[in-house]
Amino acid sequence: MKLVLKGGRIIDxxxxxxxxxxxxxxxxxxxxxGGEIDTRGAEVFDARGLVVAPGLIDMHVHLxxxxxxxxxxxxxxxxxxxxxxxxxxxxxxNTRPAVDSAVLVNGLIRRAEMEGVVNVKVVxxxxxGQEGKELAEIGDMLQAGAVAxxxxxxxxxxxxxxxxxxxxxxMFGGVIISHAEEASLVEDGFMHEGxxxxxxxxxxxxxxxEDIAVGRDIMLxxxxxxxxxxxxxxxxxxxxxxxxxxxxxxxxxxxxxPHHLALTDEAVVGxxxxxxxxxxxxxxxxxxxxxxxxxxxxxxxxxxxHAPHAxxxxxxxxxYAPSGFAGLETALGVVLTELYHSGRFTLxxxxxxxxxxxxxxxxxxxxxxxxxxxxxxxxxxxxxxWTVDSAKFYTRGKCTPxxxxxxxxRAVATFVGGRPAMKNGEVIG
Amino acid sequence: MTKSQISLRGxxxxxxxxxxxxEMELILETAKEMKNIIDRDIKKVPTLRGKSVVNLFFxxxxxxxxxxxxxxxxxxxxxxxxxxxxxxxxxxxxxxxTLLTVEAMGVDVIVMRHEAExxxxxxxxxxxxxxxxxxDGQHEHxxxxxxxxxxxxxxxxxxxxxxxxxxxxxLHSRVARSNIWGLMKxxxxxRVAGPRTxxxxxxxxxxxxVYDRVEPALExxxxxxxxxxxxxxxxxxxxPTTREYAxxxxxxxxxxGLAKPDALVMHPGPMNRGLExxxxxxxxEQSVIQEQVKNGLAIRMAIxxxxxxxxxxxEAGA
Numbered sequence: 001m002k003l004v005l006k007g008g009r010i011i012d013x014x015x016x017x018x019x020x021x022x023x024x025x026x027x028x029x030x031x032x033x034g035g036e037i038d039t040r041g042a043e044v045f046d047a048r049g050l051v052v053a054p055g056l057i058d059m060h061v062h063l064x065x066x067x068x069x070x071x072x073x074x075x076x077x078x079x080x081x082x083x084x085x086x087x088x089x090x091x092x093x094n095t096r097p098a099v100d101s102a103v104l105v106n107g108l109i110r111r112a113e114m115e116g117v118v119n120v121k122v123v124x125x126x127x128x129g130q131e132g133k134e135l136a137e138i139g140d141m142l143q144a145g146a147v148a149x150x151x152x153x154x155x156x157x158x159x160x161x162x163x164x165x166x167x168x169x170x171m172f173g174g175v176i177i178s179h180a181e182e183a184s185l186v187e188d189g190f191m192h193e194g195x196x197x198x199x200x201x202x203x204x205x206x207x208x209x210e211d212i213a214v215g216r217d218i219m220l221x222x223x224x225x226x227x228x229x230x231x232x233x234x235x236x237x238x239x240x241x242x243x244x245x246x247x248x249x250x251x252x253x254x255x256x257x258p259h260h261l262a263l264t265d266e267a268v269v270g271x272x273x274x275x276x277x278x279x280x281x282x283x284x285x286x287x288x289x290x291x292x293x294x295x296x297x298x299x300x301x302x303x304x305x306h307a308p309h310a311x312x313x314x315x316x317x318x319x320y321a322p323s324g325f326a327g328l329e330t331a332l333g334v335v336l337t338e339l340y341h342s343g344r345f346t347l348x349x350x351x352x353x354x355x356x357x358x359x360x361x362x363x364x365x366x367x368x369x370x371x372x373x374x375x376x377x378x379x380x381x382x383x384x385x386w387t388v389d390s391a392k393f394y395t396r397g398k399c400t401p402x403x404x405x406x407x408x409x410r411a412v413a414t415f416v417g418g419r420p421a422m423k424n425g426e427v428i429g
Numbered sequence: 430m431t432k433s434q435i436s437l438r439g440x441x442x443x444x445x446x447x448x449x450x451x452e453m454e455l456i457l458e459t460a461k462e463m464k465n466i467i468d469r470d471i472k473k474v475p476t477l478r479g480k481s482v483v484n485l486f487f488x489x490x491x492x493x494x495x496x497x498x499x500x501x502x503x504x505x506x507x508x509x510x511x512x513x514x515x516x517x518x519x520x521x522x523x524x525x526x527t528l529l530t531v532e533a534m535g536v537d538v539i540v541m542r543h544e545a546e547x548x549x550x551x552x553x554x555x556x557x558x559x560x561x562x563x564x565d566g567q568h569e570h571x572x573x574x575x576x577x578x579x580x581x582x583x584x585x586x587x588x589x590x591x592x593x594x595x596x597x598x599x600l601h602s603r604v605a606r607s608n609i610w611g612l613m614k615x616x617x618x619x620r621v622a623g624p625r626t627x628x629x630x631x632x633x634x635x636x637x638x639v640y641d642r643v644e645p646a647l648e649x650x651x652x653x654x655x656x657x658x659x660x661x662x663x664x665x666x667x668x669p670t671t672r673e674y675a676x677x678x679x680x681x682x683x684x685x686g687l688a689k690p691d692a693l694v695m696h697p698g699p700m701n702r703g704l705e706x707x708x709x710x711x712x713x714e715q716s717v718i719q720e721q722v723k724n725g726l727a728i729r730m731a732i733x734x735x736x737x738x739x740x741x742x743x744e745a746g747a
Contacts, residue, residue, distance in 0.1 A: 198629035199446065201546045201567035201606060206630070271547025317524055317545035319566070 002026050003418060004039045008047025008379065012054055013352040014359075014368030023052055025375040028418035033369050047379055050412060053351045054367050055087025055118075055376035057358040060152070060177070060231060060255060060303035061328065063089070063120070065111060066104075067096025072308040072396050078116035080306070080328040080395035082421040082428075085411030087376035088119040088359075088366050089306075089328070093130065094153040100125035100136035102144035109145055117421045117429050118414070119376070121147040121364070126165050126176060132156050135165055142172045147362045150177035152231060155213050157183050159220065166226035175227040175253075175361070180213035180238065181205065181279055190319050192265040192280040200268060202318065205280050211237030218242070222250045229361065230254040232305050234279040236289030243298040253361050255303045256290050258327065258334040259401060263287075267401055273314050273321035275401045277307070294353060295345065301357040302350075304331045308397020326390070326397040334402060336382055336409025347382065375418035382409045394427055438739025441553040441560040442732055444569040445610040453611060457579050459731035460724070466503060467726055477506035480537045480737050484510045485527070486563070487543040492698060492722065493563050493572075497540045500729035506537075506737075524548065525555050532556040537737060541565075559736045567601050572732060573697055574607025576725040578615065580717050581652055583724070584693055589616030594646045594688070596680060597656030597705055598627040600667075604656060604697045609637055622646035623656075623678060626667040643678055650688035654695040655680050658705045671704050681707040685715070693717050 003025040010033060011018050022037035023030065063077040081089045091108065093099035099108060105122050112120030124141035126149045128134045138149055149169055156162040156178065169176055186205040191197050193204020214230055218241055221228035233239060233254050245252045259277065264284050267275045275281060282290075293299040307324025314321050335354070339345040355378070359367025366376055388405045390398040414422040421428055435451050445453070466472055482501040484494050494510060501508035511531070524543070531539055539556070541549055542563040549562035564570040581588055593612050599605045599621045612619050613636055621632060622640040633639045640646035647653060658674060668674050685694065694706075694716040702708045711718060 193630055195631040195634035198632045199606070199635055201565075201569070201603060203567075204630065271550045312523065315523065315525060317543070317551055318547045319545045 002042035003045065004037050004042045005045045005047045005052050005377065005379065006039065008050045008052035010034060010052045010369065011348050011351050012369040013348050013356045014054070015370060018348050023369060023377070025415070025418040028375055030369050030371050030373055030375050033371060045379070045413065049381070051347060051380050051382060053378050053380065054355040054369050055378045055414065055416065056085045056332065056354045057088045057364065057367055058086050058304050058306065058328065058331070059090040059301065059358045059362060061089045061091060061306040062094065062308065062324070063091040064308065065091070065095060065108065070310040070396070074112050074115040074120060076394060076396045077306070077308070077328070078112070078118045078120060079427045080326065080393060081118045082414045082416070083394050083411070083425060084328040085332050085378035085380055085414055086118060086328060087378065087414060087416045087421070088121060088364065090121045090123050090147055090362070092123050092150060092152045093125040098125045098130040099123070100128050100130065102137060102140040105141050105144040105146045117427060118416050119366070121362070123148045123150050123177065125149070126151045126156065127161060130154060132158055132161055135161070135168055138165070138169050138174060139172050142174045147364070148175045148177050148229065150179070150231070152177060152179045155179055155181050155183055159216060162217065163220050163224060166220055166224040166228070170224060170226040175229050177229045177231050178213070178217045179231050180210055180217055182209040182212045185209035185212070190276060191268045192282045194265060194283050196265040196268060196283070200271070202268070205278070207235040207237060207282065207286060210235045210279055211241065214238040214241050218245045218250060218252055221252055222248070225251070227251040232257050232260060232279060232303070233290060233293065233299055234260045234282050234286060236286050239289045239293035239298055243293065246298060253300045254298065255301045256294050256299045257303060257305045258331045260287065260290050261294065262334050262338040263401055271318045272401070273316065273318055274325055274399045274403060276318060276321050276323050277325065278323040291339070291344065300353070300361060302331070302335060302353045303358070304328050306395070308395050309399060310396065311398065314399045325399045325401060326393060326395045328395060329393050330388055330400055330402045330407070332380060333386065333388070333407035333410045337407045340382060341408050375415055377415040378411055379413035380409065380411045384408070384410050384412070386410055436739040437735040438737070439559060440736055442571055442736065443549045443553060443560065443562050445571045445574045445607045445614070446569065448571070450614050453575065453578070453614065456575055456728065456731050456735060457582060459735055460579050460727040463730035463734070464724070464727040466730070467723060472503045473505060474503065475505040476734060477501065477504040477737055480506045481535065482506050482508045482538045482540060482733060483531050483536045484508065485531060485539050485541045486510065486512045488564070490542055490563070492725070493542065496722070496725045497563060497729050500726055500733055504730055504734060506733065524551060528552050528556045532558055538733060561732060561736070564603050566603065568603055569607045570603040571607050572725065572728055573604050574611040576721060576728040577608055577654060577695060577697070578611050579724045579728055580695065580721050581693065584717060585651060588612060591617045591651040592620065592649055593617045593652040593654060594620040594622060594650040595654045595656065596622045596643055596646070596678065598658055598662060599623050599632065599656070600627045600629050601659070601662065602656050608654060609635065613637070620646045620650070624668050624674070627662065643680070643684060644687055647684055647687040650692050652693045652695060653680060653685065653688055655706045657697065657699065658701055675704050679705055679707060680710055682709055685710055691715070695721060698722070
């Protein structure tokens with residue numbers, strides 16, 4: 001079975017490639033890339049006018065299995081991923097129960113193979129039950145295939161636990177992903193603290209809470225020599241702390257979300273629970289700093305922090321709504337609209353941050369179109385204009401702060417191991 | 430009264446931040462006529478006969494609920510009170526479902542008090558009856574803001590050019606936020622003062638002057654609006670003791686002397702006498718605290734009338 005993606009603009013930062021040409025897929029792997037490829041005996045996908053890139057990798061999603069299937073499961077979540085151009089997603093462990101043992105990691109990997117239409121990697125919990133008290137079986141989980149460790153959803157409040165976690169994970173080459181917000185400063189806070197929260201009367205989550213947590217986590221990573229990945233960076237202070245740490249040679253990497261790149265706390269005016277998220281949507285100067293950090297390489301990748309919730313959970317008063325919303329099906333459109341069409345990023349820079357870097361960071365055999373690698377491919381049309389309508393989402397979490405927004409750019413086909421997982425917005429399988 | 434081009438018929442009254450000056454003027458003017466009705470021997474007029482108002486209160490309240498209840502009854506509407514101390518979430522029924530239930534009974538106006546900020550906005554999106562916000566968490570209390578403005582106008586004539594100092598727990602106060610927007614829109618200089626721990630960060634960006642000591646804030650004030658201090662704030666570590674609060678931030682005769690000699694003293698109630706306000710200030714000649722209560726009734730009558738009938742002639746429906 002041969003497939004030729006014909007005449008697309010191939011963008012693969014891992015090979016320094018940005019040129020119009022063909023891609024040959026044979027037996028589920030990339031057999032040839034670039035130039036003109038003979039299509040005899042092959043199925044042809046007409047990619048003229050489209051971008052052919054390595055499949056997008058999202059290292060921060062909440063697929064909610066096990067235990068919270070009313071919000072999402074592997075079937076719905078991976079279909080949302082395919083619709084959005086993603087071929088690999090990393091499932092966060094804040095499930096019921098938390099993914100804190102090798103048996104759960106193994107079980108989820110199998111579930112994902114049975115139910116999923118894209119690749120699913122599993123992130124294990126750092127501490128038992130994600131309670132921040134005792135280390136989980138980190139070594140066992142990493143050996144079972146976990147790609148990273150995280151207590152995402154909570155900051156690891158106890159510095160001693162994080163320190164030992166770093167020391168322990170380092171033996172296995174494991175990276176710890178930190179949700180960095182100092183808990184005592186964000187308790188009962190619902191949005192960014194600033195002029196807008198002063199106006200709305202909603203209790204704030206100050207930017208300094210994130211700065212403090214990032215600062216402490218960097219110090220511990222530096223002290224132990226371990227690898228830290230800072231999740232969903234949203235403040236100017238955190239960006240600067242990471243920038244300085246990288247300059248000193250600390251093993252720190254970081255990510256930003258489309259919503260923290262595109263929206264400000266002004267979006268909360270009107271109290272739409274779709275705008276509630278942790279860390280919160282920040283003020284303009286923080287958004288600008290996050291964009292700048294992503295541009296200069298301080299922040300390595302873009303993740304969605306896809307956090308679906310059931311309709312009835314979000315259909316409540318602002319303060320009672322759970323934080324987070326769906327992101328997989330809007331991410332590429334938002335990023336292209338905000339970063340590419342605004343002239344701030346090139347397409348190659350975007351592909352690098354949505355595929356190349358996350359693969360490199362987690363050591364995945366993905367994120368490039370190199371000959372011999374699995375044919376995980378995203379085809380997208382940067383010029384396609386569309387309007388966000390959550391009713392059409394594949395995810396169960398039909399809630400997004402981008403509802404009704406006009407976006408420019410979207411995925412038109414997704415191939416996973418050479419198999420079409422989505423074409424023209426329709427998920428296959 | 431001048432003929433007004435605007436109508437508030439069917440308009441949700443959610444906050445003063447989103448209300449235009451002509452709309453506020455219409456309510457304040459209409460309230461003058463309503464106040465005349467309150468002073469009558471026989472108060473009941475049939476203007477809102479056949480209309481129904483539900484007071485949907487998720488928080489305990491005496492004065493606001495009673496005020497709305499009497500406002501509706503004096504105008505001839507049927508008024509029902511639904512009071513539930515537990516939040517809808519605790520009770521197990523969602524706010525949307527509670528609202529839909531009330532709507533299904535053919536109610537014309539829902540007056541809602543709720544502990545969550547933005548809950549009245551939620552209600553306005555969820556159901557068709559007119560929503561009147563009677564206080565949503567720490568966000569706004571628009572009828573209190575309007576009654577304070579009415580009280581100021583009654584004594585001072587114009588609001589434009591006045592210096593109004595709001596003292597106390599600004600951070601948690603829906604009264605403060607409604608006053609700030611209403612008074613600023615009508616041209617007052619608004620000052621807020623209180624311990625720094627009870628002042629929202631970046632409050633100055635809303636256009637008010639922020640003071641963490643009361644003395645400079647009181648200088649030359651035409652109006653001093655004293656907010657209630659809730660003792661639970663002390664338990665949360667936001668100020669050390671009620672004793673210290675009273676000594677440093679309480680409004681007493683000496684501090685009031687920094688304001689203009691004819692400065693009005695206001696308080697939304699209920700008062701903690703001896704804490705945020707000294708009794709001799711609360712009962713002084715300068716105090717309009719009792720008058721505020723009466724004016725509150727007039728404002729609520731005006732709002733119910735305007736959102737249901739739209740016109741400006743109070744007894745048009747008679």
